[in-house]
Amino acid sequence: MSKLAPSARTTVKRKPDRARYDRETIYAILDQAFVCAIGIVADGLPVVVPTNYVRVGDRLLLHGSTASRLMRTLAGGAPCCVSVTLLDGIVFAPTATGHSVNYRSVVVMGTARVIESPEAKLAAMRDFVEYVNRGRWAAVRPPTDQELKATMVVELPLVEASAKVRTGFAVDDDEAYGSAWTGVLPFAWTPGAPVRDPRGNAEAPVPDNISRYVRPQ
Amino acid sequence: MSKLAPSARTTVKRKPDRARYDRETIYAILDQAFVCAIGIVADGLPVVVPTNYVRVGDRLLLHGSTASRLMRTLAGGAPCCVSVTLLDGIVFAPTATGHSVNYRSVVVMGTARVIESPEAKLAAMRDFVEYVNRGRWAAVRPPTDQELKATMVVELPLVEASAKVRTGFAVDDDEAYGSAWTGVLPFAWTPGAPVRDPRGNAEAPVPDNISRYVRPQ
Numbered sequence: 437m438s439k440l441a442p443s444a445r446t447t448v449k450r451k452p453d454r455a456r457y458d459r460e461t462i463y464a465i466l467d468q469a470f471v472c473a474i475g476i477v478a479d480g481l482p483v484v485v486p487t488n489y490v491r492v493g494d495r496l497l498l499h500g501s502t503a504s505r506l507m508r509t510l511a512g513g514a515p516c517c518v519s520v521t522l523l524d525g526i527v528f529a530p531t532a533t534g535h536s537v538n539y540r541s542v543v544v545m546g547t548a549r550v551i552e553s554p555e556a557k558l559a560a561m562r563d564f565v566e567y568v569n570r571g572r573w574a575a576v577r578p579p580t581d582q583e584l585k586a587t588m589v590v591e592l593p594l595v596e597a598s599a600k601v602r603t604g605f606a607v608d609d610d611e612a613y614g615s616a617w618t619g620v621l622p623f624a625w626t627p628g629a630p631v632r633d634p635r636g637n638a639e640a641p642v643p644d645n646i647s648r649y650v651r652p653q
Numbered sequence: 654m655s656k657l658a659p660s661a662r663t664t665v666k667r668k669p670d671r672a673r674y675d676r677e678t679i680y681a682i683l684d685q686a687f688v689c690a691i692g693i694v695a696d697g698l699p700v701v702v703p704t705n706y707v708r709v710g711d712r713l714l715l716h717g718s719t720a721s722r723l724m725r726t727l728a729g730g731a732p733c734c735v736s737v738t739l740l741d742g743i744v745f746a747p748t749a750t751g752h753s754v755n756y757r758s759v760v761v762m763g764t765a766r767v768i769e770s771p772e773a774k775l776a777a778m779r780d781f782v783e784y785v786n787r788g789r790w791a792a793v794r795p796p797t798d799q800e801l802k803a804t805m806v807v808e809l810p811l812v813e814a815s816a817k818v819r820t821g822f823a824v825d826d827d828e829a830y831g832s833a834w835t836g837v838l839p840f841a842w843t844p845g846a847p848v849r850d851p852r853g854n855a856e857a858p859v860p861d862n863i864s865r866y867v868r869p870q
Contacts, residue, residue, distance in 0.1 A: 445698070450721050471754065473690035473736050475699035481662070482692035484701055484736035486758050504667050519690050519701035523842065528863065530853065531794040532782050533804065537688065541703050565749050575833040577748040587750065605850040616792040617860055618853030622845040625740065627838050633822040636747065636835030643834055646745065 445545050446598040456599040459494075465540045465599055466491045466520055467652045470568050474498065475517040476509050489518070490560075490567035496544060496592045497551075497560050507588040510548040518544040518592065525622040529606030530613045536602065538620060544597040548590035554581070560589045571645045625651075662762050663815040673816040676711075682757045682816055683708045683737055684869045687785050691715070692734040693726050706735070707777075707784035713761060713809045714768075714777050724805040727765040735761040735809065742839040746823030747830045753819065755837060761814040765807035771798070777806045788862045842868075 440446075440457050448455035456462065466489075475484045485506050490497045496518060500507040510516060525538040551557055558579065565573045579587070606618060627649045630642045656675050657663075665672035673679065683706075692701045702723050707714045713735060717724040727733060742755040768774055775796065782790045796804070823835060844866045847859045 445700075450718065471738060471740055471756075473692075473701055473703075473738065475690075475692035475701035475734070477694050477697070477699050480694070481732050481762070482694050482699055482734040483662075483762075484690055484692035484734045484760065486690075486736060486738040486756070488754065501667065515698050517692070517699040517701045519703060521688060521690065521703040523688055526785060526866075528786070528789070528850075529793065531796070531800075532778055532790065533796050533800045535782060535785070535789075535793075537705065539688075539703070543701065545698070545700075561749055565752060568743060568752070569745070572745070572752075573749065576746065576752075577829055577831065579748070579750050583748075583750045605852065610852065612794055613853050614794065615854055615857060617847075617857040617863065618850040619859075620848045620850070621863055621866055622848065623842055624845060625840055626843045627840055629839070630834075631837045631839065633745075633835040633837070635822065635827065636830055637832055640832060640834040642836075646834065646838055649743075649838055 440597055442598055443596045446596045448598055448600055454600045454602050456601055462542050462597050462599045465542045469520045473519045476514050490563045492563050494594045499587055499589045502588045510590045511550045513547055515547055525620045527606055527620055528618050529608050530616055530618055531608050534606045534608040538602050540601045542599045546592050546596050548592045551589040557584050557589050657814055660813045663813045665815055665817055671817045671819050673818055679759050679814050679816045682759045686737045690736045693731050707780045709780050711811045716804055716806045719805045727807050728767045730764055732764055740840055742837045744823055744837055745835050746825050747833055747835055748825050751823045751825040755819050757818045759816045763809050763813050765809045768806040774801050774806050
């Protein structure tokens with residue numbers, strides 16, 4: 437896949453050896469997560485809000501109520517910064533300051549654009565559902581016109597984006613290693629046992645796409 | 654514990670039924686995670702960076718290289734917004750738009766202050782290590798004067814903060830429930846098997862605080 441040309445804003449300055457600008461790495465991180473922290477400036481102050489997203493091609497789609505301040509701010513053309521972080525492990529080093537975390541993160545900067553057409557909005561709603569759970573859309577009632585009207589969908593082009601990746605063990609000097617155990621404790625965001633909604637169909641078996649839920653790795 | 658008086662900035666406007674302002678809820682969320690997304694305004698634009706934190710009493714401590722733009726911006730008295738999100742599950746609803754996620758999130762707004770004294774900085778470094786892994790500090794080499802000088806520590810008072818919590822099943826209308834399975838797929842951030850650093854002490858057993866690693870729930 438193509439490389440993104442790092443802009444002044446998306447060039448990684450701290451620990452540049454951890455920087456990645458290829459779409460393959462950036463998209464793989466985006467596709468494993470589905471919640472981002474989005475930053476905007478409101479009344480001159482930074483505001484960061486966690487929200488759901490879906491990547492569709494070279495765009496990130498975000499949605500929310502037409503009444504939400506975040507959505508209205510994005511719709512007004514305000515610049516935003518989307519941050520996605522996957523925490524992969526804790527790095528245990530021989531020195532206090534050598535401790536670290538293994539992670540993969542992406543930052544996307546830009547300006548979003550409202551998706552206006554009902555057809556494109558409906559397609560986006562399908563993408564939101566399918567992105568979190570492939571095959572779910574066919575099993576549920578699609579949005580009504582009323583629900584579509586109450587939802588704002590915006591798209592953010594994946595033009596200014598970069599990734600930062602830390603893997604592996606500590607990087608302390610050899611002489612720092614002493615008696616302590618050192619290594620990495622890996623972490624993963626893992627599903628538990630599905631819990632049935634008592635209001636739902638008591639006869640419906642848990643579908644495979646939920647009982648064996650996996651995110652793209 | 655006491656309640657925080659919600660300010661204009663930390664009053665939850667969207668889904669106010671999910672808002673929590675008590676320190677107990679806010680601190681429990683902060684204490685389970687240790688990575689936040691921190692937002693600042695740089696050259697008029699929003700920038701969101703993932704970073705490690707520790708809560709100590711009624712303050713959040715953040716640290717980084719004295720060369721980092723984020724740390725220098727915070728040290729300069731710029732307003733910041735810290736966002737912490739724990740993703741607890743996916744909510745499967747009978748309608749497309751009824752789908753949701755269960756989560757617990759905290760937002761903290763304010764202005765950080767640099768911790769200058771070497772003693773307070775050393776204590777903070779201990780807090781950073783112990784917060785991620787209780788008992789680790791005693792096992793590793795403490796920071797040198799040089800390492801302390803290269804690290805900036807700032808504190809952010811927990812004054813303007815609020816939490817947002819979603820739990821439970823879908824809230825769709827009764828008539829929307831059809832043949833589909835509905836319920837919650839719970840998620841947790843779980844440790845795997847520790848991986849030994851080949852450069853470390855090959856005889857050291859994995860300590861209990863790593864082999865049985867738990868975050869406060």
